[in-house]
Amino acid sequence: MSLTSIRRSSHKGELRQGFTTGACATAAAFGATLSLLNRPQQQVYIDLPIGEQALFTLHLNNAGKASVIKDAGDDPDCTHGAEIGATILFTNKPGIEFAAGKGVATVTKPGLELAVGEPAINPVPRKMIKQHLLPLLPLGKGALVTIWITNGEQLAKQTIGKRLGLIGGLSILGTRGTVHPYSTSAYAASVRQGVEVARAQGINHVVLTTGSRTEKAAMEQLSHLSDSAFIQAGDFTGVGLRAATRFGVIKLTLATMIGKLCKIAGGTTMTHVTGRAINFRLMSELLSECGGDAQLCQQVKTANTGRHLFDLIPAPIQSTFFTRLCHQAAQHCYHYAHEKVVIEVRLMNFDGTLLTQASFGEQ
Template sequence: MSETEKPRQKLRTGFTTGTCATAAARAALISIITKKKINSIKVSLPKEKEITINVASCKFSDTTSRCSVIKDGGDDPDVTHGAEIFVDLEITDNIGQIEIDGGDGVGRVTKPGLGLEIGSAAINPTPKKMIIQNLTEVGKEVLRKNGIRVVISVPKGKEIAPKTDNPRLGIINGISILGTTGIVIPYSTASFAASIRQSLDVTIAMGDNTVVLTTGGRSEDFAKKEIKLPDHCFVQMGDFSGYTIQQCAKKSIKKAHVAGFIGKLTKIAMGVKQTHVKGSKVDMDFLAKMAQKCNAGQEVIQEIKKANTARHAQEIIIKNKIDGFFTAICKEAHEQMRAHSENKVEIDVILFDFDGCALGRYP
């Protein structure tokens, strides 16, 4: 390994906008319950992890509270780093109900394909679950007699939004409240490449020559239900599909199962070796051509060309029952990955929907 390949130091993790909103909401509720200003707060993350976060501001009355948390992206080059995320929390008469909405600086959804209702605040499902879980943990007594309403706002959200993909995705007037794990893993080519090589070396050291390459944690969880192999055979390749399969070939891995969702697998099928969202975009014309090959009608083809995201295209394909489309994407991804491996690695591709069902596979 050359000196340039070694990460100089361990990169600092951060926390997501979803975790900030959760921390502010939890602090807001506790301040009402205890009648005390909260300076730091423990937050429950997905997968039973906990993190302690500083609370930047906290004001409260008997039934309302406003708390804020400063977003910390760690060593990730994140445009939301340093943004102050506020939660206005109110005790309501809706017994047992937790309502969550976006205020100033949180974007509104105007296009399909994001897994969120058009017109709703751009708050993803995992942050919503985190907020509900955390408020339920500390507010059981409150929820027996009352409800809780949470409004998330980001004063600089409108200013930050043009630096994100939100305008292209049809999310207007602010940023999104995001996160699937609650933690931001720094996006570093050198450190990620090193971790991929290390993971493959562990697989080989354990006497195995088959791996499951996934684009992230969620696709890995879904793949584990489909493919029964030891944990050390599962390798998260993230955005580095080309590099990972080349390393598999170099290290004499015999077979690689490749598992992911429509967006990343489409990029792989297009021949993109590095699929980070900022580095490449899904080409809707490519997906339209794939649909045409599967005998989709002109109306469907035009709809796909205008699709907002790969997920939106997926919804169009499912709605119009275009047979063979997802298998065709898997076949193209298979051929590209085979080529990147110089035909040295046997490859099997699975495309999951967002609930973990296999939509397509090849061969």
Template sequence: MLDLYVMSDGKKLRCGYTTGSCATAATKAATIMLFNDIVLERVEIMTPKGIEISIPINSVEKGKDYCIVSVVKDGGDDPDMTNGMEIYAKVEKQDSGFTLTGGEGIGVITRDGLAIEKGLHAINPTPRKTIEQAVKDNLPQVKGENWEFTEGNGIKVTISAPMGEEIAKKTFNPRLGIVGGISILGTTGIVKPMSEEALKESIRIEIKQKGKNKKKLVLAFGNIGEKCAKDKGFNEDEIVIISNFVGFALECCDEMNIKEVILVGHIGKLSKVAYGCFNTHSRVNDVRLEVIALELALLGYDTELVRSVLTQKTSEGAVKFLGNGYEELYKNIGNKIVERMRIYTYGKMKCDAIMYYGFSDYSILYNSLDINKS
């Protein structure tokens, strides 16, 4: 168990280690045991973040020219789908050179735009480096120097995760064109619980992958927004789910030279953007009802109606309370959303928005694409 903690929402949460750290630790242990007559119970690795961690060995299988070691992924208090799964490394001798590949349960890249070349297993650049270094640093020495990957002295490493294919269905991998399993990830080697950084990195990767050779992307807050976008005729390969990180997603689109963005979402999220809030998490800002109430006041509606809107518990409730006949209200909010997006991106890209209320049976309140057509 990793004895490293962070504070989140006033709670002390335990950190864990990434699939990349698991693969590195298993590789290091397998290399040591392949060339030495010992059985390890734990192995220490230095993470890319510069923190040394000790990881327990889960299982060992040793043959004449190979050794297979597994470790169990410990995500700490982070609700990660890969937490508790076994990560295996098979280290075996080969004629020459160094080879790193994926086995059962490790996904394969099927699209361009990711950090790893299409057709290779989804073992990201940082874990690739740490895995190879784990082998090099623990090879037997000949005349005081480490074994080199020369003729007759090669090493092949195969990383696998038997439950990987099933678990990957619950991750971002299918959206990114990574099929058949999980990815071996980790730029720091450490998992921070509830990590905003990790979620942002997933968004950045999806924008990079889907934005390659495209000029237009659709940004949706979640699954209902994605469904709405598809119902409006957009393809899955141009839709990115961005959670609450509107500003960050727009910045990523700018980096990819995207020229047109359509933001699709519930009025509860989108209304915040109308007044310059580009992180829509309720803990960061919660002005949903205030936006609706202020826009009603600006349109000259009775003060009692404005007060009544502010007493509603949710924006969904406010829309239902108002009922029909408020098209001008939603048009004004929608126009301000589009304008704020345009200002945020310094006018570099064409911005549109589709705003709805409801859930699986949602109804459209505003669609700037339709307005621009008329």
């Protein structure tokens, strides 16, 4: 089996980063297109969204068809070792079209970043594939890109995709191209270390972010804070809260998006998708308290995802409802931190803008 090339950690005990399914699909599509142009390669470099390049070894490489074997690094991901492939057909319609091959899901419920009926190839992977393929296309030609995953339907049973309406296999995901290892002990340790390092520098106000987008937005909004104050906690909000208590942080800001906010508002501090789901019944009750009518509350009660809930809330009560969620989440976090840390929760929109915020525990 040919494994994807990936940088190894230079320090013993550190975890290796891996690649997303989106990066693997891009490499496969790039390799398949080159072979269709009679320029077959054994390995291909692709550009990642984070501004780095990555080298992939092609596992399968026929005319118009190529695959790679996903290396998730030390991330305990069910797709580690999976064969992710692409089949390319040139068309007479300019541009790139996408199709779900065997093992790749189709979207059947609203609330995701893709419309119902679309192949579950998320926006950033689509952008990556287009970026690499468009310059290669013959003049006046387009391409149909079919992404497939060997045994994808079986692997999907280890995820919550079916509950989200992703039917037929796995999603092609990723916004960075790389994945940070989610080893519970090591990742949790890195969050605790981040808080400890901040306090060692005399920082009393730390900011936990749930990902790259929320971190970037929080840094812009709280530009008066040192970079060391910002800690990517990912799904380990609870770890960051307890560390803040232990090391004497005075104030903690949590920057999050709607999905994780809903979970935290429901009392969950481990927000990974494989963990506890959003309590939509609770979301419906909170919405009712904010003026939502019975029909809307019923829609929220049966919502599919946090984003689906977000899209359901009408403009006149968005501010009230989202602020209530932030306040509820801040209250849970305050109690989880043994009532020793002032908590501020900020809800970021998908473009990084601040929607609302609420605090709990301030004197």
